[in-house]
Amino acid sequence: MAQTGLVQSTSVPTAAAPQTASTTGVTSLEIAFVPLLATLVAAAIVGLLGRRFGPRSFRDQAWGWGLMAFATVLLAWLLIILHYILFAYGNGGVTIPRDLYLLTSALTAAVFTMIGWFVAHENSRQRDTELRDEKIRDIQSALLAEIQSNFDHFYGVDLERSAATMRERLQQESFTPFVPRDSTSKVFDAVIAEIHILPHGVIAPTVAYYKQAASVSHFIDDMHGEGFAGKSPAIKLEMYVDYLGMIKKAQRLASEAIAALTASLEENEVPAGQRDTVVAANSPASVRNARQSRSRSKSASGLADSSKPPRS
16 A cells, blocks of 8 residues: 655644743732722721711711821822832832732721721810810809809808898888899809819809809899888898898808819819818918908008107
């Protein structure tokens, strides 16, 4: 059998190329938008959880938190782009695996976002606390000044002597005692809507004093009424003595309110071991005793000067 001139060729099988891990480089589009998208998603999650479960100060600062989230977006974005530039071009053009890049960018963006939100919340809370403390000090200082002024006014009334004098003058049928009106609660009326922010140890004595001061004012209005002038001297005297008793109680309540306000104002400015001394020194009784001592000293010095023989 004749052989044909065809040459039969045989193909040599080649070895299959080994499967390698994906090393596809990250595109510029992914570099630009993956960190941004991951950060926005993390910001949205943290924001929703914070507004639903976070403290009230967290929920009330939505705009501030949004601004801080935007700032962290930019920071995370720039850091990841810088990392890519240094890694890719500083190492002979080695590309970053896409999976590693996506994971790194997402985690970095989320961490920066959460840190930024919580830092903003803490700063906001601290600022609110400072403003609240300053407001409390201002209100207490104003109340202390008003109560101290009222106490000085009440202290100027000699209750026993006034009662004795009024008893003598009421022997005349036509005499009617006159009690002047006085405004004692302008500051309290202005801050009463915010009285709840004061310390508990201050609210009770302060409200008790102003309640008594209001009772005194109402009683004075009754004594200015037309019916008071037509009452008998005995009833007039009885009402006037009641008025003096209300003044005495107002003095005591004013003293307690002044002591409480002074203690609260000095609490953060004076060492604990010296607070009792400071409060005692600023109490109405101490102030009254100091005034009496100065008055006696002036009287004694005046007598001493008058006893000296005149110079020739």
